[in-house]
Amino acid sequence: MNRRHTNPHARRRAWCALLVLLMAIAMVLDVHIPQAAADDGDSTTSDVPGVALSVESLTAVVTATSGFSATLTVENRTTQPVSAGAIDIMTNPDYNFVSRTDVQEWADGTAQIDTTHELAHADVAAIPAGGRVAVHAVLSAHDPALAALTTWGPRPLRILYTAQSDGDAQPVHASLNSYITRSQDGAASVRTPSIGISIVMPLTSHDWSADDKARQRLITSDTRDLSAQSIATLDENECKALHDKDRLSTKYPQLQVVADPAVLETLGTPHLTALMQPARFDITSYARVGDPQAYARAGVGKSKWSAASGLAQLRGALGDMSASAPAIAWQGADSWTMDALDAARGAGYDTVIATGDFNIADDATAQTLVYRAPTKHGDVTVLAAQPTLTSLANAHATSQHARAERTDAGRIARFIAQSAFYQMEQPYAQRTLLVCFGEDSSPKQVEMLMDALGDASWIDLTSLADLTAHDALIDPGLMPQLIGENVGLSAGHAASVRETLMQLGASRSDLKRLGSSILGGDAQQSGDKPNDASDSNDDASQAPSPSATADATVDAQSESSGSSEGGGSRLTESAYARRLLDAHDTLALFALQGDTALCTSMRKAAAAFSDAALGAITLSPSGNVSVLSETASMPVTVSNGLPYPISVRISSRTDSIEIITARMTPITAPARGEAQTSISIRVTTSGTAVAREQLVDRDGEPFGAMQQTSITSSLQISDKSGLAIIIFAVALGLLGLWRQFHRKKDPDE
Structure with missing residues (x-):
């Protein structure tokens, strides 16, 4: 790489001027290098045929001491070297963007802006067919090319590539439009008040999965040291990403972190600004569905995702019952309608963050999007994200034509330029904008933007408290x-949520x-059933206080640590049944987070957990049965893999009226053991029949797999029944x- 000097050769200057002129003519005539559009958020330029440019790194903000550097990739997608x-790399140090449309048109490559001031020049090596090369350009802080940027603000930046294709007389060229922004520091301009920006990063994940080993332990173990929450886990890579994000809050104190209580134990000692709802439960879809009882039947009543529940989880993770943090509800897959705001307020959240679909104000200028809405449970403060900046922070290009924004570096350059433009729109207005990272934002993306800022x-950079x-x-x-007329006008995915609730409820x-009608130990004898607060209509009651929730958590732990035999290490039978329900409810809570893929996987995991628990009890017939008398018995075995005894019945039916079995046969099986019993058979004639046996609980509801047994009857003459029939037949004949x-x-006979 050789940078262009301040006094270039005349030949090179003439060539650059000619190239700029040719491209300007092409734009006027609407002649474009063939390019296909990419979807918003693409991080590559794989849709661009021919030779493509991409920005790998770029100095987005130029200060008096920063200098300038850029790393570009040139990719040859042709079949010719x-x-x-x-x-x-060129700019116009005197150009000022006059409108948002002007800024966007430059990004889309449709604006006609003269960029003849060259910042840097770099030679590019030959590129083979299908190959790519990286190109670096560096300017020192004292380079005369940067001295031309005398006033602060965003400036257009054009990156031009030109080369000669082998065997082709026409030159190969490509271009990208981006931005360079001169800082106020050291610039010859009046310093105006800063614009406030609150940068928020959610510390949550939708990469949870069900741990099969934990599932098996929860079903087969009665020890108290197993947590129901252990059934949901994060893999090593996701845990590392969460830890890396958590550490960013110490590197950047201005970064506002809204943490999911579900990840607090994973992080150990988290750094956070506020707590969101546990497992990022989708309150917006909850309100759209409008069926609290269905959520309660699924095991996700309001107490599971309330602000008090999140605070209790924070205290448990820190081991500090006096720990505290503000509660802020994060938007789900639906919108913050009035019903959703009321549901959030009823669960203890007086502030919510709207990441999108809350455009109820005039967006002609960038404003402080803070709203307060009255609900039946009290006022709710809505903090709405600035759409353009939030979209860029979440790795989405502002349009499918903004090709420079398909990389992180290009999007950050646009973010910086856009924020500067917003400040210059109203230089003396006091405003604070909210910018939200997405759940999928990588630590690297967050770090790059924070460094640029x-x-x-x-x-x-301000705090959420200042914004609120x-x-x-x-x-x-x-x-x-206004909310009714502008927010949440589509039905979202309420139908799929209802289906999920139905499956989770089942x-x-x-x-x-299993707990109430199958387990046959101390809970059955005493008439107790597992404590199931989730089935109550807790939506109709006030949310518990943080201290009450914490006390309830301690009580539940005390119950779980009790021993039915005085050993102090076993759960009571009712506590064991309660733990199974809690594990299911943990999966259900994640299934209702709002992410489609996580919903599907956790819904299936909850069904698999239930099936595995009931599947630990199996029925084994003895095999085909041959009957040689009027009555007989069919032995069956019930195996119990649970750590507590069970009391069930065996339902048996045949497809014949001549060969019948007992309809219901009770049986009790010990913990982790087997029990045998016999099903009585009555036969009235020779023949065959198929008996179908299945386990049923004490309420008569079947469970487990149905078994089949073939019964063959061969009655002999020596049988009492056969002899009685023969004697009766002979008597009829003699009569x-x-x-x-x-x-x-008759006389004539």
């Missing part, structure tokens, strides 16, 4: 009508039967003969 070429002198303290943008009295019902000889005959 491309000879050596050059890249020129460190040089943005026009930005004042702002006055409401709109009169709260107008909010219900699998949980099976586990409840018939006697009547024949002793009846009166």
Whole structure:
């Protein structure tokens, strides 16, 4: 790489000017290098045929001491090699963007802006067919090319590549439009007040999975040291990513972290600004479905995702019953409608973050999007994210034509330029914008943006508390009508949520039967059933206080640590049944997070957990049965893999009325053992029949796999029944003969 000097050769200057002129003519004539559009958020330029450019790194903010550097990739997607070429990075230090449309058109490559001031020049080696090369350009802070940037603000940046294709007389060229922003530091301009930005990172995950080993231990073990929450786990890579994000909050104190209580134990000693709802439960879809009882039947009543529950989890993770943090509800897959805001407020959240679909204000200028809406449970503060900046922070290009924004470096350059433009729109207005990272944002993406913001002198990074303290943008009295007219107009995915609730309710019902109608130990003898607070209509009651929730957690742990035999290490039977329900409810809570893939996997995991628990009890017939008498018995074996005894019945039916079995046969099996019993058979004739046996609980509901047994009957003459039939037949025959000889005959007979 050779950088262009301040006094270049005339030949090179003429060539650059000619190239710029040719490209300007092409834009006027609407002649484009063939390019296909990419979806928003693409991080590659794989849709661009020919030779493609991409930005790997770029100095987004130029200060008096920063200098300038860029790393670019040139990829040859043709079948012909491309000879050596050059890249020129150019700008216009005197151009000021006049509108948002002007900024966007430059990104899309449709704006006609003269960029003749060359910042850097780099030679590019020959590129074979299908190959790529990396190109670096560096300018020192004292380079005269940077001295031309005398005033602060965003400037257009054009990256031009040109080369000669072997065997082709036409030159090969490609270009990208991006931005470079001059900081206020050291610039010859009036310093205006900074624009506030609150950068929020959610510390959560939708990569949870069910741990099969933990599932098996929860079913087969009665020890108290197993947690129901252990059934849901994160893999090593995801745990590392969460730890890396957590450490960013210490490196960047201005970074606001809203943590999911479900990941707190994974992090150990988390750094957080506020708590979101446990497992990032989707409150917005909860309100859309409008069926609290269905959620309770699925095991996810309000007490599972309330602000008090999240606080109890924080205290448990820290081991500090006095720990505290604000509670802020995070938007789910649906919208913050008035019903959703009311549900959040009823669960203890007086502040919510709207990451999208809350556009109820005039967006002609960037404003502080803080709203307050009255609900039946009290006022709720809504913090709405600034759409453009949040989209860029979440790895989405502002349009499918903004090709430079398909890489992190290109998006950050646009983010910096856009924020500077917002400040210059209203340089003396006091505003604070909310920017939210997404759940999928990598630690690297967060770090790159925070580093760039460190040089943005026009930005004042503020806290969520400062943002919340702002006055409401709109009169709260107008909010219900405005929200009703502008927010959540589509039905979202309510139908799929209802289906999920139905399936979760069914699998949980099976586990409840296990505790109430199958286990036959101390809970059955005493008439107790597992404590199942989730089945109550807790949505109709006030959310418990944090201290009450913490006390309830301690009580539950004390119950789980009790011993039915005084050993102190075994769960009571009712506590064991309660733990199974808690494990199912943990999976159900993640299934209702709002992420489609996680919903599917956790819904299936909950069903598999229920099936595995009931599947630990099996029925084994003895095999085909041959009956040689009027009555017989069919032995069966019930195996119990659970750590507590069971008391069930065996239902048996045949497809024949001549060969029948007992309809119900009771049986009790010991913990981790087997029990045998016999099903009685009655036969009235020779023949065959198929008996179908299945386990049923004490309420008569079947469970487990149905078994089949073939019964063959071969009655002998020596049998009492056979002899009685023969004697009866002989008697009838003798009676018939006697009547024949002793009846009166007609005269003519």
